Amino acid sequence: AGAGVVALQLAGAVGGWRTAGLALLGALLTAWALPRLLPRGTLRLELGIPAVIATRFLAMGSLMGATAFVPLVLQRVHGWSVEQASVAVTLGSVSWAMGASLQTRVVDPRARRRLPLVGTVLLTLGFLPVAALVWEWMPVWVALVGWFFSGLGIGMVQSTLSDLALGMVARPEHGKVSSWLQVADNAGAALELAVVSIALALWRHTGGVDYLPASLIALAMAALSVVAALRIMRSPA
Known part of the structure; x- marks a missing residue:
């Protein structure tokens, strides 16, 4: 792989x-x-553990892709310095920590099963203005507000998915589930960046808006994570 x-x-x-x-x-x-x-059925978003792992794969892939994309576009399109662009990454990290803290306060099991959907929706909606940064007319502050909410969403998603996945299996299976979660984290990010690399290589010959494929691919993965999170909601308790 x-x-x-x-x-x-x-x-x-x-x-x-x-x-x-x-x-x-x-x-x-x-x-x-x-x-x-990965567990069988992950790519088909089957109910149960496969849906949880798929959500993690898609959400982390989209977030990591955007994390690489945002400072680059701020520098190349909007003329920010490296130090200024790092503020955007820091903002996302802070809101990620806030989201992770918020999810610990949700203790009702039924409410916790809804957290991945809430988080992925925040992730996707936050990406909308971020994706528009490829155009110079996009106000950066609006995109940074969206980036804040995207970080908040992934913070609610990541820890909650670990909790839900481990809660779906017996204790002797926890090691296997943990490995699936780690593979989803790393493979999702690596594949997203790999696909973006190919897309940008092909796109540069078209004369289109610079970096547009990078923003659209991250946004598409975020939207798919919402679909996967809906499958968690339909999974047996």
Whole structure:
């Protein structure tokens, strides 16, 4: 799976026919290996543990992709310095911590099952103005407000999903579930960035708005995480 992701990431950097070759190799390796590292049914968003792991995969992938995208666009499109752009990353980290703290105060089991949906909705809605940063006319302060709420959403999602996943299985299965969560965290982010790398390599020849694929891919993953979170709501208690 790691080799497949590396091939996908390299595909966006080499250009020419090698891009197609490496992208195909990476896609085949990842498609073969990744499902074997996650619970069966994760890619189909099946109810129960698969839906939880899929939500984690999509939410973390979109968040990490946006975390790489935001400071870059602030510097290249809006003329911010490196130090100024780091403020945006810090703002997201602070709101992430706030979201993680808020979810600990929700103790009712039924309410906790709704937290992933609430968090992913905040994540997605917050990304809308962030995605628009690729245009110079977008007010940065509006995007930073959205970024704050995206961080708040992921803070509510990440810890809650760990709690829900572990609560769905017997204690002897906790190690396996923990490994699934770790794979989802890392694979989601790595795959998102790999796909963005290829998309940007192809996009630069079109003359379109710079970095637009990066914002749209992160937004699409966030929207899919809402769908996966809805499947958690429908899972048996």
